[in-house]
Amino acid sequence: MAPQTTVATMKSTIPESGVPIAKPADNGAERTEPSLHGEILSRLRDYVVEGNIPDGGRVPERQLCEMFGISRTPLREALKVLAAEGLIDLLPNRGARVRQLGKRDLEELFDVMGGLESLAGRLACETITDEEIAEIERLHYEMYGHYLHRNMHNYFQANQRIHERIVAASRNETLRTIYANLAGRIRRVRYSANFARERQRWTEAMREHEAILDALRRRAGSELADTLFQHLRNKRTAAVEHLGGMPEGAIAETTGR
């Protein structure tokens, strides 16, 4: 029916409709989404999140249609959703562009992420089990190992998984979905730029993580909320400082052409 020889790297972390939006459906109906539209949506989202298109670059319908071997209709639907999710911008009569994250956008995103993690921690304290905490501790020590070996990549991954675990422990799917969406928006930047600065924060970050674990063990909700928010705030500072010179989102016109 179609070529279908796409780029498809691995499937990404985003669950389903990823949108900060909402989980697709849960009222006892179907589970998977075998529809073409859903399939395209996931693949296109992954394609964008993984940074296959430069910041501010154009997202040509025609090309993507060939790439996915479909007509424009389902692709355009996917584009509309991605725009709603905040991954791309839809310019009237001028097509879609990958959303350009300026300094201020990043700050806002980190703050909201901080707020959500803060909430997740608070909620987690209400119902988290000792086993879940043990698992997070395990990840923490694993991360500590990577820290000692100065293995940035693995450290980063462990770190990410810890935060995911906390969010999962909140037992709030709505929260999880929104969190996943925002994480997707940031991921592009994270992979490229964010790395370097974070390195200088390693020691500091490890200490913060210990404080987080400590508050979690004591189920100290409010305290954990504060600690998590501040942790993200510090991350924010590091991330934003890193992309210093960027005026706002000005390099858009030069890239995707």
Place this chain on the structure above:
Amino acid sequence: MAPQTTVATMKSTIPESGVPIAKPADNGAERTEPSLHGEILSRLRDYVVEGNIPDGGRVPERQLCEMFGISRTPLREALKVLAAEGLIDLLPNRGARVRQLGKRDLEELFDVMGGLESLAGRLACETITDEEIAEIERLHYEMYGHYLHRNMHNYFQANQRIHERIVAASRNETLRTIYANLAGRIRRVRYSANFARERQRWTEAMREHEAILDALRRRAGSELADTLFQHLRNKRTAAVEHLGGMPEGAIAETTGR
């Protein structure tokens, strides 16, 4: 340009693409969205949020096309977006249904709202001006007046505006957008059910609001975060208790037919 003789309370709180998703575009490009798709999206969203379709009711494409006087293509795009926003569910080959909010869904939504307001308060403390606080105080006294007169509707509106002001004071558009989306999801329930119980909480709620104002005046971020979250948590309890018997989201099949 259009009939618009809907229930229309006031154009809803949702700004543009409303999606918890994201603001449409801000990188120095266009402002308004004169496109048909955007127009339809807004109108359809309002139509759903305002409760013109019963919970779990079907959203027939054909009918809506006639109603808006457009073809199916732009309408289907709008439906996809609304699904991403969490307002409706898209069942494969079976059309769209207004999302049914079960007890658990409501709890989750209220908690996330609480987390977001909590965050908003924390952020607001960093930059809020005396004037903004004064404005919120003004609204508070206005609300107090409605409380004394037992004017539920006006009280409710003032209350809502106070919370909106706090979110606005956070100076975080991303947060504002996500907040607006969640507010939209809850609104349907809010209007109908939520009212009654809230009444019993009036005195308590007023006290909480005073505590919020107090913390805000002192710019006590963490404390305000706690207070706001707890305030929403109490609201949650009231709201959920109210729709007591509802199993989860079971009355779906009986309504919209």
Place this chain on the structure above:
DNA sequence: AAACCAAAAAATGAATGCAAAATGATCGGA
């Protein structure tokens, strides 16, 4: 040579058409 205007080419936005699936209705059997 640079800038401006005009026409062609391409891309977007929306409408229509067609195949597949689901819903509803009728008919047959126990």
Place this chain on the structure above:
DNA sequence: TCCGATCATTTTGCATTCATTTTTTGGTTT
């Protein structure tokens, strides 16, 4: 009479087609 199966109708999903708008390109003018 009640239940289940077959067939017609409706509805959904996607492709294709049509109408604008934008962008490019070529020619002209200053």
